[in-house]
Amino acid sequence: xxxxxxxKLFGKWSLDVEVKDPGLKDYISLRPIHVPHTxxxxxxxxxxxxRLNIVERLANxxxxxxxxxxxxxxxxxxIRNAFEIIHLRTGENPLQVLVRAIENAAPxxxxxxxxxGGIVYHQAVDISPQRRVDLALRxxxxxxxxxxxxxxxxxxxxxxxxxxxxxxxxxxxYAVQRRNEMERIALHAR
Numbered sequence: 023x024x025x026x027x028x029x030k031l032f033g034k035w036s037l038d039v040e041v042k043d044p045g046l047k048d049y050i051s052l053r054p055i056h057v058p059h060t061x062x063x064x065x066x067x068x069x070x071x072x073r074l075n076i077v078e079r080l081a082n083x084x085x086x087x088x089x090x091x092x093x094x095x096x097x098x099x100x101i102r103n104a105f106e107i108i109h110l111r112t113g114e115n116p117l118q119v120l121v122r123a124i125e126n127a128a129p130x131x132x133x134x135x136x137x138x139g140g141i142v143y144h145q146a147v148d149i150s151p152q153r154r155v156d157l158a159l160r161x162x163x164x165x166x167x168x169x170x171x172x173x174x175x176x177x178x179x180x181x182x183x184x185x186x187x188x189x190x191x192x193x194x195x196y197a198v199q200r201r202n203e204m205e206r207i208a209l210h211a212r
Contacts, residue, residue: 025129028127029054029055030054031075031077031117032057032105034105035115035116036115036117037052037053037054037117038193039052039054039115039117039118039121040118040121041121041125042122042130043125045151046124046125046128046151046155048072048075048123048151049072049151049152049155050121050153050155051072051073051074051075051076051158052075052076052117053073053075053180055075055078056076057098058075058085058098058105059078059081059094059095059098059176060074060075060079063067063077069152071152072128072155075182076120076121076124076155079099079155079159080101080120080159080162080163081094081098081101081162082094083098083159083160084100084101084163084166084181085089085097086163086167089168090092095211100178100181101176102179103178103179104116104178104179104182104185105117105182106178107178107182108120108182108185108186111178111182111186112186116185119185119186119188119189120147120185122184122188122189123158123162123184123189123197124155124159124162124188124190125158125184125192126188126189126190126197126198126201127161127162127195127197127200127201128155128157128158128201129149129154129157129158129200129201129204129205130148130149130154130205131147131148131149131208131209132146132147132149132204132208133145133146133178133207133211134147135145137143143211144207144210145210146180146212147207156159157204159203161196162184162188162196162197163181163186163195164179164200165195165197165200166180166181166183167180167194167196169183169184169196184196184197189211
């Protein structure tokens with residue numbers, strides 16, 4: 023009986039990763055995939071982005087601003103190199119480090135505007151798990167982009183440092199700072 027070949031991300035990293043946050047378990051997809059590039063097949067179906075591999079969602083977030091828009095191969099190259107750096111610095115599976123970073127950077131509470139009799143005030147609300155993952159990915163990619171701007175350090179290194187810092191819940195991490203800020207504002211709006 024022949025053994026099925028194990029799928030590995032970029033041909034290197036095992037997708038056997040544990041998601042500890044029970045709320046995010048269904049929204050952090052670790053579906054086996056060699057290259058995380060599905061050509062937008064999820065686009066026309068509501069909530070299907072939660073079935074997308076988490077690495078591809080990170081790549082999509084990295085393509086945000088002007089000159090990098092649409093350059094997915096470039097974003098995937100950045101992620102592959104950042105994963106190499108993460109593995110060299112931590113000695114762990116970089117996918118596990120990324121999942122831990124998302125869990126630590128995902129805010130639980132936010133505020134919404136409520137208008138009552140012409141007066142607008144903010145009310146604290148819980149955030150849905152899918153939005154928590156979206157915000158965490160956005161904060162991680164923003165943090166890497168800000169760190170790399172006007173800095174001789176390559177973008178891959180800034181991305182790796184941001185993911186490692188968020189995974190360790192370091193206060194130097196932009197993503198963790200943003201999460202704490204959002205939750206602090208929500209605490210005062212209760």
